[in-house]
Amino acid sequence: MGRWITEEPLALEPLLQETDDHGSGALLVFYGTVRNTNEGRPVKSMAYEAHISMAEKVLRELEQEVIEKFNARHCRIIHRIGHLALGEPSVIIVVRSAHRADGYAGSRYAIDELKQRAPIWKEEHYADGDSQYLDGVPLRKSAGKPEQAKE
């Protein structure tokens, strides 16, 4: 655990340093953050868990796919597990590319694929004290046509 999956609060700066590149004219940063409602129900916090070794392998593969499929120069993905407060980032995706179109497309691909291929689960904790795992989507094995993202 560490490079792709971590229990520590996520930090953007190390990812920017790691991918620093003057050959890239575009830098795309995506944050996924804990939202305060889901389907109208007030959310208090979120707990994430993962099959850690497999999730790390999938995120490593996704980074490589973004580079190969979208001509990106760099891609880094990191996902947090454990208990997160509202507004905290659960995932950060950094894509650097020569031109912006590749960066936007690669970043979108990374989060869409992550949601179908990374063995990660979230359990919402509600303001009324109840909690539940979200329904999710059946785990998909490899790259294919991404389904429309739910959120």
Next chain:
Amino acid sequence: MKINVILYGVLKQDAGVKRHTLDLSSDPATVRAAVSELAAQIPALAARLETVAYVIDDEIVDPDTILHDGDQLALLPPVSGG
């Protein structure tokens, strides 16, 4: 033959355990046979097993995959990362 089943997410919640050891009488036994035995031993899981992915050594495997003594079979419910 003994295999170790590891449960995640809602499966872990419904079963009340993270790990469960199965003693399978048939040898060789498939993943399908192990999952069937698991559903018999922990009925609370039965309804969820249709949408589960089977994973051994970080790879998704087919239900017909042959298990070996000591294998760790992870059962992964639908995912919701991001």
